[in-house]
Every structure is written in structure tokens, then in C-alpha cells.
């Protein structure tokens with residue numbers, strides 16, 4: 311009688327930021343290559359992996375709730391990710407967790423899985439596609455270029471969780487980028503903790519790629535990615551002076567005219583108290599100058615309101631700065647004390663009522679800026695990438711100004727025949743505060 315092969319099944323929960331998503335993809339790719347199968351429910355899995363986020367207290371609560379659900383529905387649970395750096399918090403609530411590992415400990419997670427559910431020994435099952443497994447749709451992918459961070463922002467504990475900056479050599483990054491493009495990816499989202507510091511730790515070491523020497527450096531990476539002929543979107547860029555050099559690449563269509571810069575604030579004393587990188591660079595002047603060189607530039611950012619010591623004047627300075635810089639897209643968080651963060655020891659913490667009131671005022675100003683910027687797009691033609699199509703000839707797409715999940719959507723009518731990943735020319739017919747409405751140029755009246 312033939313022995314039935316038991317294919318071990320894994321449930322997977324991925325929480326947190328795009329960086330954590332990339333970690334999840336790596337773990338899944340590695341396990342899949344060993345024959346593990348992933349299922350989208352806990353029930354029936356041999357083991358459940360929960361990749362946690364521990365950045366804010368609210369994220370920790372979400373992580374603990376996800377662990378609790380996995381324990382209840384399955385009971386065999388491995389925890390990894392940022393929260394794994396503080397295992398006591400997890401074991402206090404769930405003492406029977408099989409294993410806990412910290413962020414980027416891919417091997418430790420895989421070993422824990424081997425122990426909990428040994429791999430099936432059949433090299434011919436479930437081979438991994440060449441580009442690995444992606445949790446994002448096939449037409450876009452996140453590409454992580456470094457781990458860790460050399461900065462010490464006072465509200466953040468990521469450096470203590472993830473360590474100092476370690477950049478991947480440029481030829482490794484480009485090799486992975488090419489593999490993704492060959493597998494059908496049309497848009498790469500470049501991520502790290504501090505993208506424009508890329509390579510600093512390697513002293514910008516050079517490696518050849520496509521017959522040319524390239525430094526492990528932000529600008530060389532942007533130039534090389536710009537040769538791939540796909541959309542390249544830059545996230546988590548700090549405004550160091552050398553960021554100016556990438557703007558001409560955006561103007562020339564090599565890299566998307568999109569910069570995600572987590573400014574967090576604009577008032578000098580708040581930035582100083584936050585110990586933000588590049589806080590002394592004259593950012594407002596530079597943004598205005600970037601817009602002169604590349605008028606289509608979209609600037610996305612995140613901000614914190616209610617940071618300890620933030621005065622009403624500081625907050626108003628921020629609102630005025632936002633209006634002058636015309637920050638196209640912005641997320642705003644109310645300051646939350648994170649256990650272990652230096653900012654907890656600062657004086658003059660802000661009351662929850664004031665935080666809430668500032669948050670509401672911020673969001674209203676941001677809505678107005680966004681609405682004005684969106685309005686300017688009505689009547690224009692632009693390229694969009696298709697994300698989803700429906701049965702009635704409609705499609706959800708994104709313009710160059712829209713990153714997946716965090717920005718707006720371009721809703722298309724009369725888009726029959728398009729498929730996810732297609733990049734097509736559309737005419738914009740209408741806009742609301744954050745989204746656009748359009749039609750393929752070939753079908754425009």
C-alpha cells in the first residue's frame with residue numbers, strides 16, 4: 311500500500327507595516343519551498359504563525375487579539391515580529407505558545423515550524439514560483455532594501471527592536487528586483503526604515519550590475535531601478551540634501567513622481583524634541599523647488615500631533631506649513647506613549663482632549679488640501695495601473711500619485727478588456743476629496 315503523504319498546513323496572520331509584510335513573504339517563501347501549504351483559516355492548520363506589530367500600544371493590542379484568536383481556534387501557535395522582542399508580554403497572557411521569535415528571525419521561525427510540524431519529504435510538491443511567494447497582488451511588490459535604523463527618534467523603539475542600519479548590497483537588491491519584474495510585477499514599492507540613508511553603513515560599496523559599477527547608495531539604486539521600465543515608488547525617504555538628486559529622475563519618468571516622506575511635524579522645537587533625521591534641512595523651500603523641477607510630484611507624509619511639549623503655536627505652524635507645502639496625502643496620529651521610548655520622559659504631555667481637537671483640525675485642513683489638488687486633475691489625461699476589474703466593465707485603478715492601500719483609487723467606467731497590472735491611459739472626469747473617476751482614453755467622449 312502506498313503511504314499517504316501528509317502535507318503540513320499552516321495558517322498565517324500578518325500584521326503591521328509593509329516592512330513586516332516583506333518579512334512574512336520571506337517566511338512563507340521559505341516554508342513553501344519545503345512543501346508546506348498555507349490555508350486561510352486557523353481550523354485544520356498544523357500550526358498558526360502570527361507575525362506581530364509592536365510599534366504602538368494599539369498595535370500590540372491588535373497583535374494580542376490575533377494571538378488569542380489563533381489560540382482559541384487552533385491552539386498551536388508560533389509568534390514572530392516586533393512584539394516577539396518582548397516575549398513576556400505574550401507569555402503572560404498565553405503561556406502555551408509554541409515559540410516566540412523577534413523581527414527578522416526568519417530562520418528561527420522556520421526552525422520552530424519544523425519542530426511543530428515536520429516538513430513533508432517530497433521535493434516535488436508545491437514548488438515555489440521563481441520570484442517567491444507574494445502577499446501582494448502579482449502586479450506589485452514591496453522590495454526591502456535595508457533593515458534597522460541609525461536614527462534615534464525619541465518616540466520610536468524600532469532601533470532597539472531591529473538594530474542599526476544594515477543595507478543589502480545593491481546587486482542583491484537589483485537581482486531580486488529583476489526577478490520580480492520577470493515574474494510579472496509592474497510596480498515596485500521600495501521600503502526600509504530610512505530609504506535615503508541606504509548604503510551609508512556599507513560606505514557605499516560598489517558592485518557591478520548590468521555591466522556598470524553601482525554604489526550601494528540611494529541615487530545609484532534609483533537610477534538602476536529606473537532602467538527596469540516599470541513603476542518604482544519610493545517610501546520612507548528622509549529629506550537629506552542628496553534627495554534633491556532624485557527629482558530629475560522623477561521628471562524624466564524613470565522613477566514615479568511620488569515621495570513618501572514621514573515628516574512627523576514641521577515646528578522646529580517639536581522636530582528637535584523628536585530628534586528627527588534631517589530636521590534642520592529647509593524642507594519647505596526644497597519641496598517648493600522640487601515642484602518647480604517636477605510639477606507632477608506627489609508628496610505623502612505622516613504626522614504626529616500632541617507630541618509632548620507641542621504648543622498651540624507649534625501646531626498652528628504645522629498647519630500653515632502643510633498649506634504652503636501642499637502636502638498631497640497625509641496620515642495623522644495622535645501621540646501615543648510607547649513603552650521604552652525616550653519621549654515618555656519628556657515634560658508637558660498633552661491631554662487627550664487637546665490631542666483629539668488638534669487631530670480633527672489637522673484632518674480638516676488635509677481634506678481641503680487634498681480636495682483642491684484632486685480638483686486640478688479633472689479633465690486631465692494620465693496613466694493608471696489596474697488593480698481590480700468587475701463584471702460590469704468597471705475597474706479600480708491607481709494613478710502615479712496613489713500607493714496601494716494608503717492612497718486613493720481611480721474608479722474607471724467602460725474599461726472592458728483590461729486586467730490587473732495593465733497600465734492604461736485614462737481621462738479624469740470627476741474627483742472627490744481623495745479619489746478620482748475616469749474612463750479609458752479610447753472610450754472617452
Ligand code: SF4
Nearest residue numbers: 459461463466468503
Ligand atoms: S527614522 Fe526614527 S521613526 Fe523611523 S525607524 Fe528610525 S528611529 Fe524610528
